[in-house]
Amino acid sequence: DTGVSQDPRHKITKRGQNVTFRCDPISEHNRLYWYRQTLGQGPEFLTYFQNEAQLEKSRLLSDRFSAERPKGSFSTLEIQRTEQGDSAMYLCATETGGAGYTFGSGTRLTVV
Amino acid sequence: LAKTTQPISMDSYEGQEVNITCSHNNIATNDYITWYQQFPSQGPRFIIQGYKTKVTNEVASLFIPADRKSSTLSLPRVSLSDTAVYYCLVGVPMEYGNKLVFGAGTILRVKS
Numbered sequence: 001d002t003g004v005s006q007d008p009r010h011k012i013t014k015r016g017q018n019v020t021f022r023c024d025p026i027s028e029h030n031r032l033y034w035y036r037q038t039l040g041q042g043p044e045f046l047t048y049f050q051n052e053a054q055l056e057k058s059r060l061l062s063d064r065f066s067a068e069r070p071k072g073s074f075s076t077l078e079i080q081r082t083e084q085g086d087s088a089m090y091l092c093a094t095e096t097g098g099a100g101y102t103f104g105s106g107t108r109l110t111v112v
Numbered sequence: 113l114a115k116t117t118q119p120i121s122m123d124s125y126e127g128q129e130v131n132i133t134c135s136h137n138n139i140a141t142n143d144y145i146t147w148y149q150q151f152p153s154q155g156p157r158f159i160i161q162g163y164k165t166k167v168t169n170e171v172a173s174l175f176i177p178a179d180r181k182s183s184t185l186s187l188p189r190v191s192l193s194d195t196a197v198y199y200c201l202v203g204v205p206m207e208y209g210n211k212l213v214f215g216a217g218t219i220l221r222v223k224s
Binding site: 004042044056093104 | 146153154155156157158161199211212213214215216217
């Protein structure tokens with residue numbers, strides 16, 4: 001598989017529950033990014049990894065959010081105690097310094 | 113990061129050429145201009161990138177005037193499948209940890 005894979009594609013959860021999303025990047029891409037996109041808006045940056053190191057986090061990433069990238073391969077994004085405002089598409093993207101990112105198809109989260 | 117301004121939406125018919133203009137008055141000397149395309153329920157997809165004058169690939173052309181304060185994405189002979197949101201971004205693509213800053217984009221609707 002030559003693309004960025006995200007799992008699950010859709011997630012419906014009750015408010016207050018924890019959710020975890022997974023991103024499997026293109027194998028040779030050492031930079032991995034998480035973005036969040038709400039309806040009618042462009043994606044917003046959340047956090048960024050260079051290999052296994054998390055190098056930057058947006059102010060959008062509250063204490064309820066945590067991201068990991070063990071061994072510099074796949075990455076997970078966890079949201080604890082979900083709120084309705086967390087409902088969005090969560091996108092993973094990878095790149096290796098060339099022109100253009102490769103985005104996954106995203107995980108659509110609905111908090112009810 | 114330079115801010116960009118694009119039309120909110122555009123309508124076109126199949127077979128027509130579509131030009132989407134983006135304003136970026138505060139573009140920096142090292143900034144490149146990049147366009148992404150996004151279909152519903154998918155992540156953005158890289159279309160084209162340029163620094164000055166004209167760039168063409170198999171999908172689109174990008175025209176950048178000498179002052180670089182604007183750019184125009186040109187899609188030749190659009191089809192229904194070109195209906196999507198198009199984002200214009202400016203930044204330094206090779207910069208370490210370069211995160212993308214998306215605006216709201218331009219919704220292109222192609223009609224038959």
